[in-house]
Amino acid sequence: MPNLGDEFPDFAAETTNGPIKFHEWLGGKWAILFSHPADYTPVCTTELGVVAKLVPEFEKRGVKVIALSCDSVEDHHGWVKDIQNYSDNSGSWPYPIISDPKRDLAVKFGMLDPAEKDAKGLPLTARVVFIIGPDRKLKLSILYPATTGRNFDEILRVVDSLKLTAEKKVATPANWKHGERCMVLPSVKQEDTGKLFPKGVEVVSVPSGKQYMRFTPQPE
Template identity: 75%
Template structure:
């Protein structure tokens, strides 16, 4: 199972460290990132959730809510959160919820299971999935890492910047793009629309085919 890009993300109900939630209600009008990890009190996950703690101000700037998921229970999540804060050098209330999914209901529904990683009872653990959901509750991006490979949340911030820009402007972002960098005009934009849509100008990169499809412009 799983969910495809552009489909509405399930409005699931689940227990979390802030109580039971209905996902769409919890999101409100914000963007959201749901990221899963194999288990509590595991080394790579601790580094990941700690990094997210430090990036919370950056997510807030972008109107993005963050929520994590693991198969362990809420008490385990709360106990583990103290280790995460200690590792990351942060304190105070843990600033984002962690979902409990002991029966793997969500992991199965969202296609997050890693068959190569199992718990002591032989049940598969969740892989390192990342889902970015827009305010319209539709899936904008999904990533799936194996349990052994930690994610780069600075890259995820970069992706959010691209998603939010390209949602409203007729541009795409090239390889390695960062905020403020040059963008590419969408192929669907006609030549006579360029002066109005891109008053700063459009640079066409010549290629051997002679086709004018590499059109660069300043970030709108």
Template identity: 70%
Template sequence: MVNLGDVFPNFSADSTIGSMKFHTYLGDSWGVLFSHPADYTPVCTTELGRVAKLVPEFTKRNVKLCALSCDSVDSHNGWIKDIQTYNNLSGDFPYPIVADESRDLAVSLGMVDPDEKDAAGMPLTCRAVFVVGPDKKLKLSILYPATTGRNFDEILRVIDSLQLTAVKKVATPADWKEGGDCMVVPSISPDEAKTLFPKHKVHQVPSGKAYLRTTPQPQ
């Protein structure tokens, strides 16, 4: 298992773009590694197609994408044609799909879904999402069961928050979206807040504690 803040494993694997080393593939970019239970399955076909359509949005945020399942590269390449047809995609598939037939990666990264098995009784990968920063450290992880497709607009929203809060002393509130008001982090003193966030507001609450401080999103 990889915990938040840990350096993400620099695994080597075969993929639809050939042999790859994860850190080398990412370079100086952010990265999203996401797993799916199996090729030629319905929900996964919608997910990988949706991500393909969102590639321009991820690229704008300097994010590279990588999918993974316990299928072979040949299986991935065959399935890509179905993904493209169902999702009305054309041209080259815009991100690699890693093969993990041995399940070594799935097990080491905690991506195995114990309730989902293939025809041979082998466990399948769950719908995991890992967001890795340019420093190669894990910034976020989410695990979905096989029955629940992911909302990748939410993944983009989370990346916006991660990238903002990595450089500004703010946190993002519930349902925050790019351009929305942010929260001044508690470690910032009142005097420092006046300097850093001159337009910030302190919200009055019954406790009398001045911990709820909002500010327009810093640029």
């Protein structure tokens, strides 16, 4: 599996939107690559349907979405009809699904779940989430087992945090949501906070007396 901060490897693949080269498809934007165990499986069907409905939210954030499943493009197209029917989502399918029938990409990116196997006894692809920045570097990875569906509201929250903290000298605390106050990075000197954070900084006192719990309204 790629490490955080590494450039995400380029690859060529067939998708429901035709062949792609991954770096070319990225086009200097934020992107999410999320993998699935197999087509025509129940949890995956719920997940892809949810993401299809959330595409406008990802687009508002300038984030592209692409899925991967270890079946053929032909199977993907048939499966999409089931997904749309289940999720009550008609019209054109809004994002590509990569075909990985030989599991080449699943192996390359450490996506396999050894505890879950298909009818042939082969390990299924786990539910991996990779978030890649405009610099092509891996910003976040989350690995779920095949049996546990993802919370895509959490993934939207993480995208908001990643984009904010990439641009401003802040971090986001536990359970943070867009619009809530942030924390000033420890690397920011106290004398510089007035210039960097014109909305003010609140220092919360702690028994150690160290002034590291510094909060500020979310920067614009």
